[in-house]
Amino acid sequence: MSFISWQYFIFLPLVIICYWLLPVRRRLLLLLAGSYFFYGCWDVRFLALVLATTVIDYNCGLSIAGQKKAGWQVLGFSLLPAAWLLGCFLWLPASQISLSLLVISAAMGLAFFGAHEAIGLFAGDRRPKYYLILSIVFCLAILGFFKYFNFFTDSFKSLVGVIGFTADLPLLKIILPVGISFYTFQSLGYVIDIYRGQSPACADLLTFATFDAFFPQMVSGPIERGKNLIPQLEQGASFRNSHLQDGLCLMLVGFFKKIFVADNCAILANYAFDPKTSLNGYWAVIGVVAFAFQIYSDFAGYTDIARGSAKLLGIDLMENFRFPYFSRTPSEFWGRWHISLSTWFRDYLYIPLGGNRGAKWDTLRNLAIVMLLAGLWHGASWVFVLWGAYHGALLILYRVVPPFDRIMDKKAKNGAWTGRDAAAMLLMFVLTLVGWAIFRSPSVAYLGTWFGALGNWNAAAGLSWESSAIWLMIHILPLILLQVLTWKYRDEASLSQVPWLARGLVYAVMILLIVSSGEQDKEFIYFQF
C-alpha cells in the first residue's frame, strides 16, 4: 500500500481512531497487525522476510544481552516465517507459494536455530560477539540474496569473460522486496546497539516486531534506532491535539513535495534520461535539475508523510532531511541528506573502521569505503557504486585539496550567510547535480551520452526545451519559496513558527497545488532500494 493511494486514506484514519481508543498493550497489537497488512498489500510472501529479520534480531538481541530464550522457544520463533508461508500456501493460493520455497524457509529457520543453539553451547565468553555475527550474517544473507545475487553473478560472469573464461552461472528471477534495505539496517542497528551496551534488549516480541515493521517508516525510512522508537512504542502516548495538528501539517507538506513537485519533475527527468531520447545540452541540464528536485521531493516527501503518520499516533520519528541543497560542502550535504542512513553508516561502519581518529590517509580510506558501500546500498548497479565513489571523492577533495579544504574550515558567523557561503552552496549544488546524473543514468555507458550532450548546445538537436524549462520552474519555485520560508526555523517541514494567517494561506495554496496535479498513484523512488 502506498501513501499516495486511496487505500491509505481509509487505512490510516481507521488505525488512528482504533489506536487512540485502545489501551497501550492492544495498541501494539493493532500497530503490528496494521503494519503487516500495510506491507502484505504489496506481496504477502515478503512478510516472511520481515518475520525472519524480526525473529533473528529478536533472539540475537536477547542472547547478546544474556537473556537467551529457551531452546524450544527459539525453535518456535525460527519456524515462524515457514509457518506464515505454509498458511499462505494452504489458504491463499493466489500467493503462488511453492513447496520448494516452504522447504527452503523451514531449512533456513532450522539453520538459524542450530547456529544459535551451537553458539549458546560452545562459544563460552565470546557468545555476544558470535550472536552479533550470526545476526549480521543471516540478515545480510537475506538482503544480499534478494538484492544483490543477480548483480554479483552477472558482474562475475562479465569479469571472467574479460579474462577469457566462461562462467555458466544462473541468473534467478528474484523480485526485490519493497524496503528490504531499510528494515534490515534498522534491525541490524538495534542488535549492534545492544552489543555495544548502548541500548537494552527488548524482551517483548510484540514490541520488537512492531518496531521492526512499524508501517509509517518500514518501507522507506527514516531508519530508526531502537533506543528512540522502542520506548515510545512501549510507553504509548496520551492523545494531544498537537499530535493531530502537527501530524496533518507534516503529511500535507509531504504530499505537496511528492505529488506537486516530484511527480511533475519526474516527467522531464524520465524523458531526459531515457536512452531513446535525442539529448542536447539543454535537455541534459533540464533533466538533471528535474531529477535533483524529483528525488529530493520524492524522498523528503515520503519522510514527511511517514513522520506525520507516526505523529498522528503520538510517535516522533527522526528527521531525515534538513535543507540538503543549501549545503556548502559534501560533509554538510551528508549531514542534511538522508540523515538516518548517513548517521547509520557513521555509527556502525565509519567509526568502527577508525573514523577520523587515525592518520589522515586512514580517514580518507574510511570515507571512501563508507561511500562506496553507501552507493551500493542504494541498488544493485554499477551506477550506484560509481555515485558512491564520486561522493567519496568529493569528501576527500574537500578535505585535502586547496582551496576546497578552506571551505571546510570556514564557519558562518552567527549563522549569517555571506557571499562566499552562497558561492560555496552554488558550487556544491552543481557538484551534487553531477552526482545525480550518475545516479539516474540507466547504465554506466549512458553516462558518456549525458556528458557528451553537455558539449552539444544545438537546440535543433532535440525537442524544444524552453517550455519544458518553464514547466520545471513552475514546480520547483513553490518548493524553494517554502524552504526559504522555513529556513530560519531549521525544520524544513514545519511551519508552526509562521504567523497563523500566512500559515493558513500557505496550506490552502499547497492543497490547491496538490489537487491540481490530480489523481496520481505513483510509487516512491526509494521503494526500490
Added chain:
Amino acid sequence: MKRLITPACLVVICLLVLAEAGARLFFGQDFSGRFDYGYNPQAGFDEHGDGTVELFRAGGRRFYSQTFQRQRPPGVFRIFTVGDSVPRGPSLKGAYPGLLGQELRRHDIQAESINLAVPGYGARRCHIVLTKALSYDPSLVILHFDDYNKWEDEREWRRSQEFKGWHPRHWLMKVFIFRRLYEAKIEKVFWSLVPEEVRLRYALNDADAQVAAGQDPKEVAARIKLAYDTAVKNVAMVRARGIPVILVTQCRLEEDAQHRLYLTDHGLDALGESLAGPGVYHISMKDVLSGKDIKQIFANFSGHLHKDGHQLLAQAIFEKIEQERAALGLPDPAVAMAGKHPDAKTPGPVAQPAPLKP
C-alpha cells in the same frame, strides 16, 4: 492544551469551503451534469417556463449561448447542426451554421439555424446531443462527421462511468473547484508546456494514454469502426423521424514529406456516399474546398477553418438545400417571394418540410 482547530486550520477550511460554495452557488448551472462529461442528455439544454430553450455551457458541453422556441414556430425552417469544433467554428456568426442561416434568410427562407456543435465531440456524444435535439422538431439536421474525436469520446465515457461509482478514488475530485483546477492545469498548462513527444512516451494521464493507444493500428481500426457505426446509427435515428439529413464529411489539411499541403478525407467521403440516399444528402468538405487557396481557408494542420472556409461550406450547403428544395419541403422561390411577410422579423409562410421516407 492546544485547541483542536487552530486559526490557520480555520483559514484553510474557510477558504476552501467558501470557494466551493461560491462555485456551486454562482456557477450552479455550469455545474449541472459536470461529471457526465457530455453523456448527460439534459446538460446544456435549459427549458424555460415561457416555452423557450436556452443553450448554455454545462457538463463539458460548450454550446454557444443560443435561445429558440421549444415548439418550432409555424413556417420556420429549423436547422440543427451537430458536430465537433469544426462546425462550432470561431464564433456563432462566423461558423458555417450561422452563415448558412444568414444565407437562407437572405433568400427569403425563414430559417433558424442552431449550432449544437461542441469541441471534442465524436459520434458517440453527438448521438446524445442529437437525441435531445430531435425532440425540438427540426426541419433539417446537418451531421458533421469526423472520426478524429473517437479517443475523446472514449476517454470521457470512462470518466463519466468512474464518477458514477462510489469508489473512494474519486471522492476528492468530486469537489468542483478541485476537479476544475486539475482539468485546467492539464489542458492549459501541461498540454501547452510539455512537448507531445514527452507526454505520449509515458502516457502521463488518461488523455495521453488514449492518444498513445492511437499508435496501435488494431486499436485505431476498432475506434474508427465504432465511430462509423455510431454515425450510421445517428443518420438512421434522424431518418426514422422523417427528418432530412445533410451529412458533411470532414477533410483535413496535411503535409507530405516534401512539405506539400494536401487535403485528405481519411475515407470519410466513402462512408458519406454509402449513406446517401432518399432524405440523406452528402457533402464532402474535400470536394468543396479542393482547388481553393487552402492556406487561406484552413486555420492549421487540422480540419479547423477560417471564416472563408466556413463561408464556402455554408454556400455549398445552401446550394444543396436549393437543389433539393422540393424534397426538403421548402416552397418554390416564386411562391416564397409572393408570400413574403412585409415584416422581416415575423416568420413568413414557409411550408413545413414534408416527412420523408427513410
